[in-house]
Amino acid sequence: MELPSTLIFTTITLIVSAVIFSLTRPNSRLNLPPGPPGWPIVGNLFQVAGSGKPFFQYVRDLLPKYGPIITLKMGTRTMIILSQADLVHEALIEKGQVFATRPAENPTRVVFSCNKFTVNAALYGPVWRSLRRNMVQNALSSSKLRTFREVRVTAMDKLVDRLKAEAETAENGGAVCVLKNARFAVFCILLSMCFGVEMDEKTIEEIDEMMKMVLITLDPRLDDYLPLLRPFFSKKRKLAMEVRERQIAMLVPFIERRRAAINSPGSDPTAAEFSYLDTLFDLTVDGRKDPPTNPEIVTLCSEFLNGGTDTTATAVEWAIARFIETPAIQSRIYDEIKSVVGERKVDEKDIEKMPYLNAVVKELLRKHPPTYFSLTHSVTEPVKLGGYDIPTGTNVEIFIPGIGEDPKIWTDPERFDPDRFLTGGESADITGVSGLKMIPFGVGRRICPGLGMATVHVSLMIGRMVQEFEWRSWPENSKVDFSEKVEFTVVMKNTLRAMIIPRV
Incomplete structure (x- = not known):
């Protein structure tokens, strides 16, 4: 007799649930933070x-009811979310060494990170120290x-040219896509x-x-939180492995091209004097005898590219939106540029002489x-935080807007x-370092190593x-929609x- 498919599904679900429950029963003696x-x-x-x-948004809605430290049980994972400056200071500054590691990753992420061989993903220890020290x-x-510097000058000139070309096409009617151009x-x-x-441009786009x-x-999947469901995601894993193979196949030729240029100076007339890749070929990592392999170098280069691209481009998009909403801000930046720079192109050396532009960037990163x-933290040993128990292996998440929008810290925090x-x-x-009021790049031992580079890029762009353009709403007289969504960043x-x- 053939069983109905619904009964088969229900039976499998009960069996799987029973096994998961036996593996994930919480310890009733733990005093975890409150949560739904x-x-x-x-x-x-x-x-x-x-x-x-x-x-x-789900987390934001929980804060008024459960407070600044919340527990969510996400399948086999326990997630504790912090959204208050004093709690983050206690965790990442006062007890920074305990909270400085990363949680276990799913098998797909482990493959892409070469078993956590990156600055961001590495467990707190000698490998992380070596990789971070080299990058910084x-x-x-x-x-x-x-x-x-010249690379940035060239990129800014190309950005201006691309914006002009896009605005001049008939179908665009003078309008440009901010995020796409900033990202490129x-x-x-x-x-x-x-x-x-x-x-060339085609290769860059590829x-x-x-x-x-x-x-x-x-992106997270259901089986990341319920590992026993992984057999049902075999096609997803196969696709991920294909993407990884494509990633390696695409980047290794550029790695070998750079290696050849270093070994034979002058052989590649386009080769720059220095690159981040140069530091990876013979990198000495504590606890390892051999230098990084090509797949590991691919992973480290990908981390470098991904870490600084979307974050910077997203900030620029929000900045232009604010300038359109409040033209007076845009006008003050332009006047400051004119007074400091005159008729020449603004340069990164000029930025430090522009207090208003720096204030705009800081407010941009706050709001x-x-x-x-x-990036998710985890603890190396059981610890207390805010009077609550934080067990080993817990995912500790920092909700950044909870600090940057805290009315106890900021006057009228909703206002830009x-x-x-x-x-x-x-x-x-x-x-x-001198007080915790906004942490767009994290804080403590695992603070983003690209902080300085990011602020230079955002300010310069x-x-x-x-300097080159006055930015207005499109369609004309329309209101800017400040609704958010999550892609790789909050856009x-x-x-x-x-x-x-164009400025005259």
């Missing part, structure tokens, strides 16, 4: 997935960043910094599309941090007001874009198109 009651076995997983809301000292230090410009910069070889595919492939959750950092008398150190729900008027 979950369902048996799956915890809050289906409540989150079925809410119809982005995860950041040999690629992202102030002196190294200065060596790429910063990706060009990072490709040059990373590989040190010249690429690599960009491949990197986007990698990020899409790494529109590129991501609403910093760069003057708060000038005449308003408010201040904030985005590194968190905004400066050149405002505008409706991609911003804007009218540009």
Whole structure:
């Protein structure tokens, strides 16, 4: 007798649920932070997935009821979310060493990270220290960043030319897509910094599309939270492995091209004097005898590219949206540029002489941090936080807007007001060293190593874009929609198109 398919499904579900429950029963003696009651076995997983809301909005809605530290049970994972400055300070500064590691990853992510062989994914320990030290000292230090000044100048000129060309096409009617153009410009910069070889526009776009595919492939899946369901996701895993093979196949030729250029100086006339890739070929990693393999180098280069592209482009899109909403801000930046720079092109050396532009960038990062959750932390040992138990292996998430929008810290936090950092008398150190009021790049031991580079890129792009063009709403007299959505970063729900008027 053939059993109905619904009965088979129900039976399998009960068996799987029973096994999961036996593996994930919470320890009743733990004093976890409060949170919404979950369902048996799956915890809050289906409540989150079925809410119809982005995860950041689901969390935002929980804060008034449960407070600044919340527990969510997500299948086999326990997730604890922090949204208050003093709790984040306790975790990442006072107890920073305990909270400095990363949680276990699903098998797909492990493949793409070469078993957590990246600055962001590595467990807290000697491998992480080696990789981070190399990236910071040999690629992202102030002196190294200065060596790429001409790369940035060229990219800014190309950005201006692309914007003009797009606006002049008949079908666009003077309008341009802000995010797409900003993203291409910063990706060009990072490709040059990373590989040190010249690429044509078609190649750049192909690599960009491949990197986007990698990020899409790494989006969380149901089996990440319920591992026993992984047999049902075999096609997804197969697709992920194909993407990984394409990633390696696309990037290894550029790695070998750069290796050849180093071994035979002068053989490649387009080769730059220095690149991040140069530091990886013979990189000594604590606890390892051999230098990184090609797949590991692909992973490290991909981390470098992904970490600085969407975050910067997203910030620029939000900036232009704010300028359109409040033209007075745009006018003040332009007047400041004229007074400091005159008729020549604004340069990154000019940025430090522009207090209003710097205030705009800081307010931009407070109100529109590129991501609403910093990369997930985990603890190396059981620890107390805010009086609650944090067990080993817990996913600790930092909800960044909870700090940047806290009315106990900020005056009128919902308002976009760069003057708060000038005449308003408010201040904030985005590194968190002198006080924790906004953390767009994280804080503590795992703070984003590209912080300095990101602020240079955002400031320079905004400066050149405002110097070259007046930005207006499109269609004319329309209101900017500040609704959000999550892609790789938190972007505008409706991609911003804007009218540009070249400056006379």
